[in-house]
Amino acid sequence: MKTSAVIDQLKRRFPNEPEYYQAVQEVLESIEDVYNEHPEFEKANLIERLVIxxxxxxxxxxxxxxxxxxxxxxxxxxxxxxxxxxxxxxxxxxxxxxxxxxxxxxxxxxxxxxxxxxxxxxxxxxxxxxxxxxxxxxxxxxxxxxxxxxxxxxxxxxxxxxxxxxxxxxxxxxxxxxxxxxxxxFTGAFTGKGIEFGGSLLRPEATGYGNVYFLNEMLKTRNIALKGKKCLVSGSGNVAQYTCEKLLQMGAIPVTLSDSDGYIYDPDGIDEEKLKYVMELKNIYRGRIREYAEEYGCKYVAGGRPWGEKADIALPSATQNEIDKEDAEKLVANGIFAVSEGANMPSTPEAIEVFQKNKILYAPGKAANAGGVSVSGLEMTQNSERISWTAEQVDEKLKWIMRNIHENCVKYGTENDGYINYVKGANIAGFMKITKAMMAQGIL
The missing domain is CATH 3.40.50.10860 (Leucine Dehydrogenase, chain A, domain 1)
Structure with a gap:
């Protein structure tokens, strides 16, 4: 299997779908060597069946x-x-x-x-x-x-x-x-439901919390403490809000938030009182993040993204492709040593290349932001059994899942020089599980 040939074929069959090609290419490039070690996969045409x-x-x-x-x-x-x-x-x-x-x-x-x-x-x-x-x-x-x-x-x-x-x-x-x-x-056909009708405690918090748990596991590999580190967070919705909440609980200092209109930079840090204001502003009044700057007198940049500000850690939590090569170079130049993605594919391939070339701790969204869907899965379990778990029970299961994801990334992603390629590790771990199931179930 050659990744370039697969992508060329997808472009012919499904024209004008750049985000789709980008996601497929990023995965296939990292699993190509492993795939080619299994001729039985090629015989079963697994790649084509997996990407379509x-x-x-x-x-x-x-x-x-x-x-x-x-x-x-x-x-x-x-x-x-x-x-x-x-x-x-x-x-x-x-x-x-x-x-x-x-x-x-x-x-x-x-x-x-x-x-x-x-x-x-x-x-x-x-x-x-x-x-x-x-x-x-x-x-x-x-x-x-x-x-x-x-x-x-x-x-x-x-x-x-x-x-x-x-x-x-x-x-x-x-x-x-x-x-x-x-x-x-009345069945568990949706997750993220209200607590009153089958929802799980900690589901709203799970993506943000899980991202910080994964970040903390990454930092441990270099004996770095999260406490006291300044963090750039993009977005101001659910994921960004609970990322900030968990950062504060673990002693870190979030200093930015953003929306589609621009971003705020608060060098004093977004503390619990300020975060409460953001939650009310966005969740109740449907306001814009510039109102935070008006309320607290901090910097606001219209139409901008926060990646040029100085900090230690970046947690992109808004949308896809919000960090390009130029942004990544700014982050590296400003001393960022870890990037953990709360959004789905927020970094372009060129940005990821910059992070990995500079040996930055970089966690792709499919690993770092898996906490949300994990607690959705836990909600499905509770619905099936007609039970509910306490917030403490759900949180412990979430921590265990994020640690397990990190361990698998380390297992499959550690390179000869000791650098952990979390993209490669996450893709290979997921790929092997899915392909083994597909092979066992026959040609479908």
Missing amino acids: PDKIHSFRVTWVDDKGNVQTNMGYRVQHNNAIGPYKGGIRFHASVNLSILKFLAFEQTFKNALTTLPMGGAKGGSDFSPRGKSDAEIMRFCQAFVEGLWRVIGPNMDVPAGDIGVGGREVAYMFGKYKKLTGE
Whole structure:
């Protein structure tokens, strides 16, 4: 198998899907040598079967806004691979959503879920609908219309969606309610639900918490303490908020947050009181991060990203490709020694090359941000058994999962000079688990 040949073939068959090619190329380049050690994989055409989704569902979503106008959006669900368990992955509502992005996310999700040790396949879905500026009633009507196009292809043993960008507890609740109405069943068909109707404690916190737990494991490999380290965090939504919360709990100092309009830099640190303000600003009032700068008198850069500020650690927690080569070079020049991704594929391939060339501790999203889907898997378990665990129980399981993911990355990613290539380690660990399952189940 040659990665370049596979990518060329994908470009011919699926034109104009750059995010999808990028995700596939990054994985295949790191597993190419291992794959070629197994001629039985090539005979079974495993690579082609692994990179092309099992199923892609697309549908029109028609809904009525508050003015009585009929609106239409597109809805999608990409079910990538279910070799090790039911399809599992979030739903994203954002104007940028298209099939290329969802195929990349579903592909990445397949490997991420394999790393968790839980029996979950990979999927992703969403719509080009943007909740920003919409009323609660409009969001409810859209979510209900979206589920009308989705409900037949999801279920607790088939495909279990969760939230993602633009989809939080409110949206999941609306979708779950409509699913329950259509099926007449109360089953764990969604995760990220409210605690009152089958949700798991720590699910909102899990991606951010898990990212910091993974970061801490990385730092231990170089005998570095997290306490006192200044951290650049991008985003200001769920992942960024709980990344900051866990950093504070472990003695670190977050100094930046951002949104699509710009970023704030607070050299004194975003403490617990300031973080509470951010949570209320973003979660209740749907405000913009510039309001933080107005409230606390710190630096605000419109239209910018925080990667030029001085700090010790970077935790990109916003969206894909938010760190390019130039940003990575700035981070290295400013003394950053660790990058742990809370978002999905936030660093471009050129940026990753800069990190690895400079021997930066670099954790790809499929490993570092797997905490969210891990607790989603734990929520599925609780739903199946009709039980609920305490926050302490869930947190201990989350810590164990993140430690286990780190151990597998070290096992498969340690190079001859001792540098741990976490990209290679994560990809090979996930790849071996999925391919062994696919080989055992025959040609499907």
